[in-house]
Amino acid sequence: MRVNRISHARGRTAALGLAVAALAAGLTTGAGPATAQPQSAAAAAPDCSAAFRIEQKLASGTTWRMCWRYDSMAGLVLDDITYQPKGEPAPIKVLNSARLGQIHVPYDDGRAEYDDLTGQDFAKDLMNLAPAECPGGTIKTVKIPDPYPDQNPNVKGLCTTTRSRGHAYRMQGDTANKVYQAQGKDFLVYTVNQVGWYEYMTEFRFQDDGTINMNVGATGTLSPFDYDAGDGKGWPIGKGAAKDKATSHTHNVFWRLDFALDGSTKNRVEQYDSTLTPRGADTPTVKTTRTKVTKELAGDAKTYRWWRMVSATGKNKDNHARSYEFVPGPTTRYPGRSYTKHDIYFTQYDKCELFSSNNPRCDRDHPKSVDKWVNGQTLTHPVAWVNVGFHHIARDEDQQPMPVHWQGFSIVPRDVTAMNPLTPADLAGQNGNYTGGS
Template sequence: MPVNRITRARTRASVGLTVAVLAVGAAVGAGPAAARPATATAQQRTGTAAAADCGAAHRIEQKLAGGTTWRMCWRYDSKAGLVLEDVSYRSKGEPAPIKVLNSARLAQIDVPYDDGSVEYDDLTGFGFAQGLVNLAPGECPGGTITTVRVPDAVDPDHADVKGLCTTTRSRGHAYRMQGNSANTVFQAQGKDLLVYTVNQVGWYEYLTEWRFQDDGTVHMNVGATGSLSWDDYDAGDGRGWPIGKGAKAYATSHSHNVFWRLDFGLDGSSKTKVEQYDSAVTAPARGRQAPTNKTTRTRVTKELGGDAKTYRWWRIVSAAGKNRDGHARSYEIVPGPTTRYPGRAFTRHDVYFTEYEACELFASNNPGCPAGAPRSVDRWVNGQALTHPVVWMNVGFHHIARDEDQQPMPVHWQGFSIAPRDVTAMNPLTPGELAGQNGHWRPRS
């Protein structure tokens, strides 16, 4: 029989939480959360979701052109950097905001070099959070840049950084429909709330970007830019790429394994469920014109390290609420392009579902749990029942340098999305003329 990794009593007594940031500069609609206590709160011990209670200076709130309003709190952690909490949205026609996430944060950036010379755990070992940089006004067009106090700053006298951008950005068509006639065309241009920071670690600068769409979709991306560390690691043995004239200045190839940690709180409850869907395509049956495709659902009731593959996907399902059609609200995990790194046990799966533990915050070299506890996400998967699942997403990128990576290096992105599935009964952006077409279609006059 599997046992808990950490006894609950010991967790309560031992877990220390990072002190969060206090607001320094004035900002409209954005700011850091209040300081966290030195020990776990009752909410954190039980895993229950509380209503967002950050003040105006600690809240991000944005109503987008399509009528959807996103709300969340934020704080700045001494290792994870930007942490978003109590994330909810309310689309037009919904009577109240719908809670989505208790918290969302980066959980590690693991960077092993192909020649085996070094491996960096940028969040917990190499000062990611302390590398927050000042943003120029032109980097946050139409938005607000908020001053953040960086905990454990290298220079305490320069710990106040204009480092958080909140703005909106167009993404093109949200939908378009003209049906059988071009007399009436329904179309809308989508808008996103964009929240981001830039953190410098050595030669690299990481753009940590959170995009909240007006249709309820959330995109999480990390973009790496800055400079190649070409003069430190000159690999000419097949593990590098020449970026100087001729066969010179070989930049060492390396991987960026980025982890995110998502704690869902759908409908205000952490007791969500995990489901996996797989589809199988078979040859056409007699009398059929095309192959058949059967989709099966598997309830994930115990901790899991999962691998993405064709026709497989997962969703996180609310146990507390349904939409107006009576369907359980859920969010689907949508992986982005990835190169899974086989060199470490904790990077060998695309997604992990673990049972909530307050001290388990980083996917590798996790520093916060009691002495002797496992320190990486792969070792937390030990058969515990999932009553409050936490999602760990791993997206890898194998960086083989090129001449165009200098100078400076163009941004290369990696990330994933979560998409609403039955959160609302219809498209949150449905125009009023089509609001009566829920579950059926009728021709327009």
């Protein structure tokens, strides 16, 4: 029999009737976060047989290739991700793996805090997807590695599909009647996992211009057992001003990215900072400086700062080093824990360091959170950890069901190709200062 926690939005929806009956009888169900996780075996090597291989060619000519697997805690993991735009003779390796690194959920009243990947049954509770949830795509069957005793381990839970995103570009030509424009296409790979009353959509979105968007969308319902607002600051939900106040909380989502640009893990991390200097009546000047990040780093985002991961071996046709730039989405940095106080971490690869907090896959003496792994090691095989927070203060519109709220970031190609990979044939020769004759 499964143990269901009904406090703080963590009861399973399927057990609502039983939970209500138990409450009426004066009983309690559920348990808090485990204080000691069992040691888990290291993740298996990616299986890239036909059943686990994904390949999608988009209308623009761009092809994305990857392998997929399903981890017993992290859920969906994508391995060996390559990008091949038209005009490139071979696939360009981007990532060894991309996966969630944790979903950390502290409540504002200080009474509860959860690590949904390693402290809850995130991976076990993969949801079956209906065809309407994967329009025009394919739903693959996922075998749950460690199912519940009463659970069918085979879940139709992985969607791959394509979707339009609007303009990829638009440019007025030299003549008034010539307009260059294209509508962009994305390739989506996603799953839905239930944790308590929440349902998390783990989405990887691969654009035809080489951008990869990584998002988590939270939906489902507000917990019917969580209207006490013990912090005294919850938002009124339902009729009246004081009866029901949903407790506010934060979703701190981490992603773990193991890069292998051009097939090599010997990538370089660079940080760019720009400084603005006023010049009296003249236009202010901006100077940008580059810092090579050679040691492990806990990075803080700020205005005019960004990072990129640079290939150590590959260059584009203009002889510029290929790289991917980190582009963060909106975030609320949670200051309550040491590992959520920074926006990005670069750590030296360690096969057991897989979850940013409550990490169970290292030995007993190994630090359990990503901030403790930043200890001065030289980066020869950098792994990136991206932290995006969302402070959820409930509102009337969150019931019922709760609209999806998204949080995430992108990695964007910087000099991966010599020109826009979607450039139309008429403009293919306009590389660099073409008006000067080059």
